[in-house]
Amino acid sequence: YVWTDIRSPGCESLCFNLQMKIQEIKRSAELSRKSANRHTADSVQVFGALVQLVQRSLENLIEAIEEKQKTTQKQAEGYIQELEQEISELTKRSTEVERLSHIEDCSRDAIPPTKNWTEVNIPPPPYGRSLGSVVTQLKEKFINGTEKLIAKAKLIRVQEYAVDVSLDPDTANAHLLLSDNGKQVFCGDNLPDSPKRFDRCVNVLGKEGFSSGRFYFEVQVKGKTDWTVGVAKESVDRKGKITLSPEDGFWTVWLRNGDEYTANDAPSVDLSLKMPLQKVGVFVNYEDGLVCFYDAETADLLYAFTDCSFTEKLYPYFSPCSNDNGRNSAPLIICPVNCNN
16 A cells, blocks of 8 residues: 655645635635525515506506496486485475366476486496506506516626726827816816827726626716717727727717717617616626626616627727817716615
């Protein structure tokens, strides 16, 4: 038999590797636990909201049925009161006719005219049609509500990959002014040129680059008529005229003329939005080649660049566009991400 000293370098290395494997398994189990809790919370939120929606619809339906019944009951009571009044009048007149029957001039004209009650009826309200209408509306609300809740849950999950982004003054176009904290950019002073700086287009990159994993950030675009937001690869052209497209290393969306939203894919895609964007969320999954843009207020997915091939660092990309004589003077603002919104 050959005995190996457990204190030998080979055993120590093996023990270290096994300990590292234990830590890796623990981390995986913890991630699995957090993911399960997240999905459970999402499911509870979605189904809880749907139960509330059904309960409210049922309460509204019962209230509507009761209101119809009250209206029918009131109508019936009115008819009954009117009939009782006519009976009373006829009884009085009958008594009067008998008392005056010995007078020759008394005639059938003494009997007052009465309403033709043969045409009067009270059909039951269409409760069934109310139920059918409510169910149809509930189905629409159910579908729309479910889609919104699922969209919100998905956005919350990508917001967990939020990173702290700040602007890189070395890349800022000479006409851009950055705030001291590196979170806001708008047209301003002339800056000296540098090799990293965009010289013709009013663009600026984030300081932090990413070459793996997932990351997410949000940009406030409120009050602007023109802007561009997205990510760009490290080697993009920064001098002269620039084309925004994946082929040229840019994955962006933009606003032009106050209401023209576009995803700068190849070819470009016009985005139809119901409401103006106030805040844009940008999510990147480097390994999956995915860049997604969200309306951070409504959780709607605006556009997704898929099957991208990333081979170098990606940087957050921003363009507040020109000031346009004050019409587009509002800054782009990198916002802190609140996952509880």
